[in-house]
Amino acid sequence: METGILQVVGIGPGSYEMMTIQCVKALENCDCIIGYEVYTNLVKEHFPQKEFKSTSMRKEEGRCRLAVEEASKGKSVALICSGDCGVYGMAGLIYEIAAEYESSSGRKIQISIIPGITAALSGGAVLGAPLIHDFCVISLSDLMTPWEKIEKRLEAAASADFCAVLYNPMSHKRIDYLFKACKIFLKNRSENQPCAYVRNIGREGEEYKILSLKELAESELDMFCTVFIGNSQTRILEINGEKKLVTPRGYVFETRHSS
Amino acid sequence: METGILQVVGIGPGSYEMMTIQCVKALENCDCIIGYEVYTNLVKEHFPQKEFKSTSMRKEEGRCRLAVEEASKGKSVALICSGDCGVYGMAGLIYEIAAEYESSSGRKIQISIIPGITAALSGGAVLGAPLIHDFCVISLSDLMTPWEKIEKRLEAAASADFCAVLYNPMSHKRIDYLFKACKIFLKNRSENQPCAYVRNIGREGEEYKILSLKELAESELDMFCTVFIGNSQTRILEINGEKKLVTPRGYVFETRHSS
Numbered sequence: 049m050e051t052g053i054l055q056v057v058g059i060g061p062g063s064y065e066m067m068t069i070q071c072v073k074a075l076e077n078c079d080c081i082i083g084y085e086v087y088t089n090l091v092k093e094h095f096p097q098k099e100f101k102s103t104s105m106r107k108e109e110g111r112c113r114l115a116v117e118e119a120s121k122g123k124s125v126a127l128i129c130s131g132d133c134g135v136y137g138m139a140g141l142i143y144e145i146a147a148e149y150e151s152s153s154g155r156k157i158q159i160s161i162i163p164g165i166t167a168a169l170s171g172g173a174v175l176g177a178p179l180i181h182d183f184c185v186i187s188l189s190d191l192m193t194p195w196e197k198i199e200k201r202l203e204a205a206a207s208a209d210f211c212a213v214l215y216n217p218m219s220h221k222r223i224d225y226l227f228k229a230c231k232i233f234l235k236n237r238s239e240n241q242p243c244a245y246v247r248n249i250g251r252e253g254e255e256y257k258i259l260s261l262k263e264l265a266e267s268e269l270d271m272f273c274t275v276f277i278g279n280s281q282t283r284i285l286e287i288n289g290e291k292k293l294v295t296p297r298g299y300v301f302e303t304r305h306s307s
Numbered sequence: 308m309e310t311g312i313l314q315v316v317g318i319g320p321g322s323y324e325m326m327t328i329q330c331v332k333a334l335e336n337c338d339c340i341i342g343y344e345v346y347t348n349l350v351k352e353h354f355p356q357k358e359f360k361s362t363s364m365r366k367e368e369g370r371c372r373l374a375v376e377e378a379s380k381g382k383s384v385a386l387i388c389s390g391d392c393g394v395y396g397m398a399g400l401i402y403e404i405a406a407e408y409e410s411s412s413g414r415k416i417q418i419s420i421i422p423g424i425t426a427a428l429s430g431g432a433v434l435g436a437p438l439i440h441d442f443c444v445i446s447l448s449d450l451m452t453p454w455e456k457i458e459k460r461l462e463a464a465a466s467a468d469f470c471a472v473l474y475n476p477m478s479h480k481r482i483d484y485l486f487k488a489c490k491i492f493l494k495n496r497s498e499n500q501p502c503a504y505v506r507n508i509g510r511e512g513e514e515y516k517i518l519s520l521k522e523l524a525e526s527e528l529d530m531f532c533t534v535f536i537g538n539s540q541t542r543i544l545e546i547n548g549e550k551k552l553v554t555p556r557g558y559v560f561e562t563r564h565s566s
Contacts, residue, residue, distance in 0.1 A: 060327070064328060065329040065332070066328070066329055066422075067327060067328055068319070068325050068326060068424065069323060069324050069325070069326055069327075069328070069331065070325055073324070132431075133436075134428060134431040134437075134438050134439065135431075135442075136556065137436075139432075139435070140435075140439035140553050140554055140555055140556060141555075141556070142436075143435055143544050143546055143551055144544070144553065147544045147545070147546055150546065150547075156546075156547045157546065157547060158547050159547065161431075161432035161433075161435065162432065163325075163424050163429050163431065163432040164424075165327065165422050165424065169317075169394070169425065169428075170422050172391075172393045172394075172422065173393055173398075173420040176399075176402055176420065177393050177399035177401075177420065178393075179393050180393065180394070180395065180396065180398065180399035181395070181446075181452070182443070182444060182446060182457075182460055183394075183443070184441070184444075184464075185441060185442055186441045192556055193440070198441075200467045200468075201467045201468075201469060204466060204467035204469070205467075207463060208460045208463035208464075209460075210460060210463070285402050286406070287405050287406055287409065287415075287416065287418055288409075288415045288416060288417050292402055294399050294402045294403065296399055297399060297451055
């Protein structure tokens with residue numbers, strides 16, 4: 049029996065509008081949609097005819113194994129992740145599990161990766177244009193990465209004047225991690241360094257706040273927030289009565305090819 | 308007279324499939340699509356009824372001024388960028404020019420930013436899953452950034468074990484920049500560090516190559532390429548007969564919430 053196609057699909061922040069055409073087609077044409085239950089619930093209303101299988105939050109490995117298993121039966125499977133499946137998503141784990149499956153079963157599995165809008169991009173769009181120049185994406189979660197390594201990356205980002213996007217800035221167990229991260233940036237940046245956070249990007253209750261690095265260090269956020277720290281050139285501009293976070297490309301009125 | 312809405316729209320790598328629903332609606336509903344002629348040509352076949360205005364490659368400022376001017380006449384304008392308009396795109400410049408317009412005319416202009424799939428994400432999906440963990444995006448173009456600053460960022464990325472995506476890796480005038488960048492990484496990484504490049508992402512002639520850091524240093528690329536350098540844990544896996552570049556999330560079979 050031929051195996052089915054396994055598509056790993058980034059659905060973006062959650063709204064239908066922010067899915068790509070490719071994502072919508074993958075979900076329309078598959079036999080079965082698998083994901084963390086919060087995301088399958090987000091998607092269900094748009095694809096009510098589909099078979100859904102969901103697992104709870106931390107069951108990533110189980111979710112990936114289920115996807116490989118369903119595809120091995122000949123089904124066309126869409127494994128969904130929020131944001132981009134290639135950024136802290138399941139695209140990596142699915143390759144590892146599929147490689148294991150291939151070597152144990154001798155059968156081959158066809159995988160395709162459909163990228164989505166990750167929070168750095170969707171949050172950046174809400175804020176204005178914070179990431180116009182070189183930037184880093186760093187997760188403050190130390191569940192699978194030693195804090196020393198995260199700290200080293202924060203120091204590198206701060207000292208080399210990167211714009212930085214911090215994923216998973218805070219949780220109940222990691223109440224002081226954002227404070228620690230800001231302290232590292234404060235060694236290299238001024239207290240007034242323009243920063244921001246966005247909560248519930250592309251979902252109900254979306255909100256953002258532009259604030260200084262000092263204020264950010266004192267903020268209490270949650271796991272629904274994404275944090276942005278500008279570079280030394282990032283400014284706050286007011287347009288149409290709203291404050292926006294804008295990083296120039298190293299020029300104001302010079303001209304250059306955009307890529 | 309009321310000004311129109313100015314939407315700055317990331318169209319992704321170029322194919323219709325990789326646009327978001329939001330992007331398609333913005334282009335369908337606007338009065339006028341403005342962009343660099345290569346991108347307006349990519350988009351034209353899908354929105355043949357629209358008014359198009361294009362400018363040549365380096366005329367970014369002129370393109371932004373044109374967009375503000377057309378919106379100020381009451382038109383609904385879509386200013387398109389390839390990839391994400393917030394990553395080396397025109398979202399930043401449009402805010403700067405709009406702020407100038409507001410202060411000189413006393414009129415307000417309504418801007419919205421529609422994010423798109425940038426080359427780090429679309430190229431990552433072609434390669435497999437290279438960016439699963441913390442990563443940096445760095446442009447090697449020194450047209451508007453001193454090379455010393457770029458070098459400092461490359462050193463930071465290399466020493467803090469980031470995955471790195473290099474935009475604009477090479478051009479006729481910057482024939483040795485990729486070599487220089489690889490030399491910086493070679494100070495901190497092994498010669499066998501898994502790397503890759505993708506050419507013409509999401510367009511005709513798309514191709515990729517997975518290679519070692521040493522081989523990358525010796526490669527001759529062009530401005531249609533995006534370069535990926537893995538971190539110390541990035542591996543090459545073979546799935547369904549194809550080599551893929553995969554970075555684990557710091558675990559193989561542990562479980563964790565994806566974001």
